[in-house]
Amino acid sequence: MALYYNRYEEVRTNKELGVYTYESKPTLPEEAALFADVWKAALKGDLVASVAEADGKVVGVCTIHRKGRHSEDRHTGILAIEVHPDFRGRGAGSMLLAHALARCVGKFEIVYLTVLEKNVRAQGLYRKFGFVESGRMPRAFKRDGEYSDDILMWWSAPPASDAT
Secondary structure: OHHHHHHHHHHHHOOOOOOOOOOOOOOHHHHHHHHHHHHHHHHHOOEEEEEEEEOOEEEEEEEEEEOOOOOOOOOEEEEEEEEOHHHOOOOHHHHHHHHHHHHHOOOOOEEEEEEEOOOHHHHHHHHHOOOEEEEEEEEEEEEOOEEEEEEEEEEEOOOHHHOO
16 A cells, blocks of 8 residues: 555656556545455456565555456456656566566466656666557646656567466
8 A cells, every 4th residue: 555655645746757646545445445356356367466575565566457358358468567766776677577477478468558658767678578569649648737648568478388
C-alpha cells in the first residue's frame, strides 16, 4: 500500500511521472477491494506478479494481467510496473521485468504495455527486454493541462519448450 500511495505524493513534485492516478487517493477499504481483485486474478491464473523488497518493504511491483475474458484475446497480457523512486536506476525494474516475463511463458503469448513518450528511460528498459513499439495513442495522458502520447509496445513470449 505504501508503494502505491507514494505515487499520489510523487506526482505533486515529479510532473514527468507517467503513472495514472484516481482523482483522489483511494481509501484503505477501496484499496483492499482493488488488491483483493488482483489476488483473485492471480489465483485464477489470469495474472502474474513480481514483487521487489528491501529491508522488509515493497519497493517495486510488476504485474501482467490477462487482457480480456474472450477466447480470442486470452493469449494476451497487459504489463504494469512501478518502482519506488529511491530504487529506480538500480536494477529493480530489470529484475522485476525479467521475473514477470519468465512467468508469462506458457500463460501469455503476447504482452502489451503503454509508456509515455517522455519516459525515455523506461522505453530503453522495455526495448532491452525485446519489446517493440507498435503505435501511439496521441494525447492519451493529461496532467495539469499538459498532454503526452502513450506509446504502445509489445513482446512475444518464447514457446514454453524454448524457455529453459
